[in-house]
Amino acid sequence: MRMLEVSDLGHTYQGKDGAHTAIDGLGFSVEAGELVCVVGPSGCGKSTLLRTIAGLVRPTSGRVMLHGTPVDGVPSDLAVVFQDYSRSLFPWMSVTRNVEFPLRKLSRRKRAARAAEALSAVGLGKAGRKYPWQLSGGMQQRVAIARALAYRPALLLMDEPFASVDAQTRFELEDLLLRVRREQDTTILLVTHDIDESVYLGDRVLVLSKSPATVVADLDVPLGPVRDQIGTRASGEFVDLRARVAGMLQGNTPVGAR
Amino acid sequence: MIGLAGFFALWEAASRTGLVPDYYLRPPSVVLPTLVRLLGDNHFQRALVATVLATLIALVIATAIAVPAGLLLGSVPVVRRAVMTLVEFLRPIPSVAIIPLAVITVGSGPETKIGLAVYAATWPILFNTMYALDEIDPLHVQTARAFGVRRLSVLTRVALPSAAPFVLTGVRLALALSLGVVISTEFFTGGTIGLGQYAMEAAEGTNMMAEVLATTVLAGALGLGANAALEWAHRKAFAWSLPRGGER
Structure with missing residues (x-):
């Protein structure tokens, strides 16, 4: 389709x-x-x-x-994950409330269940009561990804989602995205x-x-669905x-x- | 606190050394016991309650007017351009200056002091709300919009919570103004009860300067206490908006 x-x-x-x-x-x-x-050069209109x-x-x-x-x-x-997590998460809401933000049409119980599920999918199952500014940059971007996933969009748009985190965190988040996407079949x-x-x-x-x-x-x-930061990047293809x-x-x- | 203690010490010294005639400026060692005595006095208590109540009512009314108006002015540029000149014309008029006019036209009941206090208290809340809306992060708005939140709901779900700490700061400024205007109006209006009126009546008696000063000290203490309470509420409710010194 x-x-x-x-x-x-x-x-x-x-x-x-x-x-x-x-x-x-x-x-x-x-x-x-x-x-x-x-992918395109900076300022090209992406x-x-x-x-x-x-x-x-x-x-x-x-x-x-x-x-x-x-x-x-x-x-x-449709959901969007922006580059600037610190400005896209709402600082006055806890992590859980942020993830529940787009789910206002669901019942309170369903909202809580979805948020918990999305947060555990990004490895933040225990951070729900914290506030975004109490988390590291990488964790904040995980929250933003969880918020988008909890919404279960037909299409997930991501605008330079990993450009503002350090290289190590970027690798982790890239693999997280590949895993979540295999599990949830998101476009x-x-x-x-x-x-x-x-x-x-x-x-x-x-x-x-x-x-x-x-x-x-x-x-x-043509690198297949399962990729690996070291092996894949070293492959000839x-x-x-x-x-x-x-x-x-x-x-x-x-x-x-x- | 040190500043406050120093101020009282200086006052005591000025009065004791005769720098100012102590008939007019009674020293704190006389004024403070007078205040304690007055706080037990039924007539004074009613005056205190009347003043505090009028101040709070004015603050609530001013908030109810200024927050929606600030949201409107802050988010609809057309309305803002249309009424800003009027607002800038009205705002510098000190409400104390219209006390005589208000007393003549409205009368000397509590509605006069409340009305004037509302007038004074509206501006800081209105301006803080309006300017807070200018400071809203466009990415917050875009995020909400991208999740299908309609423009009007963005106002309540994003703009208002994001502006709330600034609004509360406006309320804090408005509180002191409101208290000041209520007491000032009470000076002028014989028919009403309140701290201002009590001080006025005391001043007409002989050798009652201690009571006048006690009332003045109490007004200051009320403002101090209310401000501290609101600051505490601010820290409790809006921890997210406090400077964090780069700590993450």
Whole structure:
């Protein structure tokens, strides 16, 4: 089943010093159950793309279809994990309350059950009563991931989710994401500027051009569902793929576009 | 506390050495026992209750007006642009300056002092609420929006809790103002009971300066106590908003 279809998407900001086209004629699709990474140079419009899919920004052209329905406003079965966990979690709520935040339509008991389940899935089963600012950065981002998972979205959008944590924590969170996604069969679109991360995590990698962003290449990542930080990153396929992505990002002729 | 003790010591010294005639400025060693005696006096007790009650009622009314108004002004730029000039015109008018007008038009009942205190107390709460809304993290709003929270609900689920510590600070500022205005109005209005009126009547008697000063000290103590209570509530309820010195 086709979960997401983006066709001919464009967005132009009207700024003080003229118009700025962030994305232009972008098109791709994501199948249900896939984890697709979008990688592109800094400032190429990746975040705009993501916010457009989330219905937070209205595109100036083109359209976004979420399981067959055009996106107009914020879709009800979509969750976003932002890069800046410290600003995306609500500091006045406990960890549990944060995770329960999107579940207000459920009964109190169901909310509590879902939150507990999501928190234990990210290894924070005992932190529910703490406040976000009492946790480390990596743990805060786990809370943000738990909040998104508890919502059980059809599509999970992640905007540079691991860019603000240290390298060790990033590896842990990447593996956490792969595990959770195997267990819960979530469809994920993850935006990153980190080439290695995009290849390590993705079933597919979409390479974007410099601003205004267009899709330069759409690469399959044949590394299988189970990956390993040391073994996978050392494998020939990984090394080869990351070199191809790096080459394309540096503006060499696109190869392998399909 | 040291500052307060020093102030009383200085006052005692000034009065004892004759720096100021002690007929007018009775020393604390006379004033404080007078205050203790007054606190046991039925007439004085009623005055105290009347003043405290009027202050609290004014504070509650002012909060009920200023918080929704602040939310409105803080979140709808059109409304804000439309009424800000009026607000900036009214705000600098000290409520003490309109006491005579209010006494003549409204009368000298408790509604006058409460009304004037509401006027004074509304501004700090209104401005703190409004500016707190300007400071809301746009990512908090986007997060809520992305989880399908509608714009109006964002106001109550995100904006209000996020602004709450600033609102409480506004209430704290408003409390002192409200108390001051209530007592000032009581000075002017003969028909009402309250600490201000009690001090006024005491001043007309002979050799009653100790009672006037005792009432003044009590007004200060009330403000101090109420402020401490609100600060405590702030620390309890809004621990998340306190500076944490980089500790994570």
